[in-house]
Amino acid sequence: MTLNDLRKRLIRETQGQVRQHFSEKDALLSKTVLVLEDLDEIFNLQCEHARDLYSLHFPELARLVPENGLYVKIVLGLGKRENFSVEKILPFYSNSSACQHISSLSKQSMGSELDDSALREIEFLCQNAVYVLQEREELQEFVEKEARQYMPNLSEIASPLLAAKLLGKCGSLKRLAFMPSSALQLLGAEKALFRHLKEHSLPPKHGLIFQHSFVQQVPAPARGEMARSLSGKLSIAAKQDYFSKTLNAAGLKKELEARFAQLKEKKFKPKKQKPILRKELPQNARRKFFSKFRKRR
Amino acid sequence: MLQSKFSSVWTDGRKVYTQNLVPGLSVYGEKRISENGKEFREWNPFRSKLCAGICKGLKEFPFASGQKILYLGAAEGTTLSHVSDIVGKSGVVVGVDISPTVMRKLLLLAEQRENIFPLLADANQPLLYPSEIREMQFDGLVQDVSQKNQAEIFLKNAKLLKEGGFGLLAVKARSISPSLSPQKVFEGEVSKLNEMFNVIQTVPLAPFESDHLLVHCRRK
Numbered sequence: 436m437t438l439n440d441l442r443k444r445l446i447r448e449t450q451g452q453v454r455q456h457f458s459e460k461d462a463l464l465s466k467t468v469l470v471l472e473d474l475d476e477i478f479n480l481q482c483e484h485a486r487d488l489y490s491l492h493f494p495e496l497a498r499l500v501p502e503n504g505l506y507v508k509i510v511l512g513l514g515k516r517e518n519f520s521v522e523k524i525l526p527f528y529s530n531s532s533a534c535q536h537i538s539s540l541s542k543q544s545m546g547s548e549l550d551d552s553a554l555r556e557i558e559f560l561c562q563n564a565v566y567v568l569q570e571r572e573e574l575q576e577f578v579e580k581e582a583r584q585y586m587p588n589l590s591e592i593a594s595p596l597l598a599a600k601l602l603g604k605c606g607s608l609k610r611l612a613f614m615p616s617s618a619l620q621l622l623g624a625e626k627a628l629f630r631h632l633k634e635h636s637l638p639p640k641h642g643l644i645f646q647h648s649f650v651q652q653v654p655a656p657a658r659g660e661m662a663r664s665l666s667g668k669l670s671i672a673a674k675q676d677y678f679s680k681t682l683n684a685a686g687l688k689k690e691l692e693a694r695f696a697q698l699k700e701k702k703f704k705p706k707k708q709k710p711i712l713r714k715e716l717p718q719n720a721r722r723k724f725f726s727k728f729r730k731r732r
Numbered sequence: 733m734l735q736s737k738f739s740s741v742w743t744d745g746r747k748v749y750t751q752n753l754v755p756g757l758s759v760y761g762e763k764r765i766s767e768n769g770k771e772f773r774e775w776n777p778f779r780s781k782l783c784a785g786i787c788k789g790l791k792e793f794p795f796a797s798g799q800k801i802l803y804l805g806a807a808e809g810t811t812l813s814h815v816s817d818i819v820g821k822s823g824v825v826v827g828v829d830i831s832p833t834v835m836r837k838l839l840l841l842a843e844q845r846e847n848i849f850p851l852l853a854d855a856n857q858p859l860l861y862p863s864e865i866r867e868m869q870f871d872g873l874v875q876d877v878s879q880k881n882q883a884e885i886f887l888k889n890a891k892l893l894k895e896g897g898f899g900l901l902a903v904k905a906r907s908i909s910p911s912l913s914p915q916k917v918f919e920g921e922v923s924k925l926n927e928m929f930n931v932i933q934t935v936p937l938a939p940f941e942s943d944h945l946l947v948h949c950r951r952k
Contacts, residue, residue: 438824441864442849446842448862449835449850456832 460585465603467578468596474571481564482507488557492516492549495540499533504568507561514554516541588672591684592665592691593647600643601669612677619673620644620666635727644669649695656703664694734767738793740818741775741786748775748783750817754844759813773817777940780811781876781902784940790948791933794872794898798822802870802892804855804885805829805877808837809848815874816845823847826865830854856881858889869894878907883924890928890951897951899929905943914943925949 436444456462482503490497493516500506509527513519519541524534549557575596582595586608589598604622605611611619621628623642631638641662644650653661668691675683734742734749742749749765749772756771758764763774777784786793795801797820806812806827816825826849827838835852842848853861855877873893875886886901893899903921905914922931922945929949937944 436864439846442842442846445849445851445862446839449852450839452852453832453835453839 459607460581461602461607464578464581464585464599465606467574467581468599468603471571471574471578474567474574478564478567478571479503481560481567485510485557485560485564488553488560490546492546492554493519493541493544494546495544496537499537499540500528503564507564507568511558511561511565514558515549516544516546586673586676587680587682588675588684588687589669591682592668592672592688593644597643597646600646604643608673608677612673614670614673616663616666616670619670620662649691653695653698654701654703656706657698657701661695661698664691664698734772737786739796740820741793742772748777748786749773750775750814753817753820753847757844759841760808760810773814775814780814781937781941781944781946782811782814782874782900784937784944785900785935785946785948787940788935788937788946790935790946792948794900794948794950795819796871799871800824800868801826801872801874802865802868802889803827804873804875804889806838806850807831807834807876809841811876812838812848813841813845816847819847821847824849824868826851826868826870828853828855828861855885855889858892861892866892868892871897873897873899873901875900876902878904880908882908883921886925887928893951895951899925899947899949899951901925901947901949902937903945903947904941905945914945918945921945922947928952 485507486497489510496506496509500509505527509524512527513523519538521531521534521538524537525531528534528537578599579590579595582599582602583590586595586598586602589601589611593601601619601622602608602611605614621639621642622644624639625642627636627639630636640659641650644662644665645658647665649665650658650661668687671687672684675681734744737743737748740750742751752764752771752773755764758773760779762776765772765774775783777787795815795818797818799819800823801815801819803812803815803825806829809827812825812827816823819825825847827842828851829835829838830853832852835850838848838850842850849865851861851865855875856879858866870893873886873889875882875889877885879885882901882903886899890899903918905912905917908917908921918934922934925931925947929951931947931949933948935946935948937946
């Protein structure tokens with residue numbers, strides 16, 4: 436085979452390998468999760484601007500409608516203050532007394548008048564925000580559907596969204612499956628982890644796993660144990676997902692739920708913080724205390 | 733104007749250039765200049781460790797046109813493109829990288845330059861390279877991977893290098909040990925090479941790269 440033929444063959448093979456790598460769902464899921472997080476930020480930024488601008492005209496509304504999505508939809512739908520009659524607000528706000536309140540405030544607002552052209556710009560901004568919200572909702576559905584398909588067991592134990600986030604942190608399902616459960620437990624807590632390793636601060640107990648409902652619902656002193664149990668089960672689920680695509684997590688979930696129930700009921704002694712005074716320490720205890728600040732050579 | 737510093741590398745006293753294998757095209761947005769009917773591409777020592785080595789006083793430049801080079805850690809082909817310029821149409825540069833993301837760019841580069849052979853592979857396992865590559869008897873081995881076992885990877889791949897072939901290894905101290913002093917790390921890595929190589933020169937690359945050492949050696 437001539438060198439030129441070899442080159443052509445290598446290019447073809449490498450292209451095939453690259454294509455194969457990107458047809459796995461890893462890259463798609465990881466990247467869409469990042470998009471999801473950015474969409475949240477974009478939406479919040481747009482709503483801030485919308486509130487700022489529209490509050491020149493009707494400042495009271497900002498406090499009355501704390502929810503961003505609802506706020507921009509109302510501004511988009513109703514426009515100027517004069518349009519804020521109870522019947523018009525009702526489709527957005529089911530609470531009729533709140534609608535009365537908004538309507539009455541709109542008649543006595545301390546805001547200034549709004550040009551038609553200015554209103555148009557504000558409506559444009561609100562429309563964009565609504566589109567971003569819609570995109571975010573649809574993208575979340577997409578991520579959840581893909582995650583359930585690609586990682587059925589992980590999606591069952593953690594939510595599909597959390598599973599996708601873990602995958603995103605890890606890079607690939609293969610890595611996630613081969614990772615020790617202690618590493619999985621701390622995915623997302625890298626800053627705290629390296630601070631612990633280098634500066635000997637207290638170790639983190641959980642990373643992304645913190646978002647799981649079980650970890651959230653156990654009493655605070657039990658969170659570390661819950662995170663550990665959860666990551667153990669997730670580790671097994673990841674292996675199930677990588678090596679077989681069948682949904683097998685029922686037994687795992689049961690064990691996890693039992694553990695959760697156990698930890699929820701656990702009683703903890705209240706924590707007492709005693710300040711450590713240098714003078715009180717015996718000699719070797721003092722050395723031990725300061726050894727963690729001594730740099731390793 | 734442009735004077736040849738080493739074979740196939742030119743300088744105008746301030747900047748370093750290689751002669752463009754594919755006139756009219758830039759690879760990564762670098763400047764091109766024409767002189768005497770030839771086109772030259774500017775080589776940036778802040779982006780390429782080989783160029784940094786040249787700027788920092790590399791005495792011997794082992795490359796020549798027509799050579800077969802194995803380049804580990806090819807990435808998107810920034811430095812590799814200059815090696816491709818240097819070995820010319822009759823040369824061969826096999827670019828190895830483990831990441832499919834950067835391999836996409838390298839594949840596009842290979843479409844443009846007929847002396848680039850892209851290989852998506854783990855440099856830690858040269859036994860898994862295609863057999864034609866393993867039997868190629870390379871004239872030169874260039875490595876720029878930021879891995880903990882850099883020296884080990886270099887030695888494993890050195891078996892594909894012909895006797896008397898040259899090696900250019902960029903050692904990144906922080907990849908090997910983030911806490912030990914770079915001096916100690918460099919001494920350790922260079923001593924590992926001694927079993928298979930004679931070290932000709934070591935060039936620290938500061939200020940272009942901090943805590944990096946370029947090692948020029950020859951296979952025993």
